Amino acid sequence: MSPATPDPAGKPRTAGRRPGGPDTRGEILAAARESFAGKGFAGTSLRAVAREAGVDAALVHHYFGGKDELFIEALALPIDPRQVAAQILAGPPDELGRRIVTVFLGVWESPDGQQRMKALLRSVVSSEDVARLMREGITKMIIHPVAETLELPDAELRVSLVATHLIGMALSRYLIELEPIASADVQTLINRMAPTIQHYLTAP
Amino acid sequence: MSPATPDPAGKPRTAGRRPGGPDTRGEILAAARESFAGKGFAGTSLRAVAREAGVDAALVHHYFGGKDELFIEALALPIDPRQVAAQILAGPPDELGRRIVTVFLGVWESPDGQQRMKALLRSVVSSEDVARLMREGITKMIIHPVAETLELPDAELRVSLVATHLIGMALSRYLIELEPIASADVQTLINRMAPTIQHYLTAP
Known part of the structure; x- marks a missing residue:
């Protein structure tokens, strides 16, 4: 050499x-x-x-x-994802599902947050580069820290299943405006989704 | 007059x-x-x-x-949505969740289906017109027929929650290529998602 x-x-x-x-x-x-x-x-x-x-x-x-x-x-997120992760992780583990969906929809329900997240979601779908950026961002800033606290061998799969559900909710409610999801009140959606998300995270 | x-x-x-x-x-x-x-x-x-x-x-x-x-x-779907609805509805009600996710991922896993569904999903996100078209299509061809068989007052909300989850799975796995969702085998995803989807549809 x-x-x-x-x-x-x-x-x-x-x-x-x-x-x-x-x-x-x-x-x-x-x-x-x-x-x-x-x-x-x-x-x-x-x-x-x-x-x-x-x-x-x-x-x-x-x-x-x-x-x-x-x-x-x-x-270019409307909020610091480390702050999101901290909010999600602060509290009892059996309410993790509820905190995740509450924080996520909270960002999307704020007018500024919604506008920026919509623009971001559109870019993710139309550009491979933005998709890669976002994929790395979600993985590094949200999936890894949340998965670590679960202490389960399949934690990353669990958290990413939750992520797919949340991404789909955002797309359906705010971009496709699919009914009755689009006009449902936030609390109804939180109440419906929280047990499902909790199931993904902690069910045997 | x-x-x-x-x-x-x-x-x-x-x-x-x-x-x-x-x-x-x-x-x-x-x-x-x-x-x-x-x-x-x-x-x-x-x-x-x-x-x-x-x-x-x-x-x-x-x-x-x-x-x-x-x-x-x-x-311009890769398959007739009425055929999809018929496949979903043929079988025992307590396996409805499993049939839904199996049929949905089956379309996406076929090479031709995946290519066409990806193009469609990209158009839905970038064009309000295509979004409206798809919103009406999902509602009329899938949500209504499935909701009718549930015979529950909140059936449409239940079915549309399932739709959001499936849309999010498609976006995460095939467009964003979020890991470990993107490389998980289909049967693993079906096994994880089926109980959740069943819960949305039939849980009290």
Whole structure:
């Protein structure tokens, strides 16, 4: 084997690097979105994003903190998914199903949340890149943390079955406007769905 | 009230009517799709579709039979939804949930069915017209017939909750490719979902 050649990207460059300006944040975000969509979360490095955006890596840290934060910003969700996971997990395990559907529909029922989630769901369906971004987002930010607390060998399958049901509810109620789902009141839907979701999560 | 004026559309026209040609069927179908999408099933008449397509109403009957058949053709489904409803309803009521998920995933698992259903789901999400068409189709061809057999006051809500879950499964497994749903084997999914769907349909 030949000795490793130095990575040219690892060598600091000064030419072509612009200082932080009013659009820098947006340009980093655009580069991040492209990288997360094309290479996934694991395949994306802050250094590569910085290079793509033509800025110094320190600026990425300055604007976004770390890779998790950059990823969450790239998802453009109406709320921080870590906050959603925390809300879902705070409380007795036998009411997990009810908390999940309550938090999920709560986001969709807020006018701003609904508008943004509808746009996101439309993009997921029409773009493979957005679908991959969202798939990674749901897995990393929601499915993994919830599955971990279940401590069951098939926990990920259980949580992802719940996710499919919730995604279908959002699509049916807010985009297809299927009746009587579309005009049912939220509490009715929560009461119907909570036992089913609980069953998926904790039934033997 | 003034006496009813004769409907000009009701008066036979000969000018502009073309005889049935190689594209006539397709033109009728395009006009039907537009009408069902814009005015719904109840608001669409075969006579109006014929007028829009510039053909005699007798040709619509000749090519499609009746309004139900024209509607089903307009939906462009890989299988006749009446056949799906018949398969679902043939068998013991306590296995209704299992039959529903088996038939639904069966359509999606066939290569031709999956390709057409994916295209349809993408159109539903990106076009309000297709969404309306599909909403009416699901309601009329699946939800109503299944709900009728349940003989419960909230039957339509029950069946539509099942529909949301199935739509979400299709979206997650075949379009978003969410794991471990996307690579789970079909029988595992049927075994997990059947009791939940049965619960929605028949639980007190």
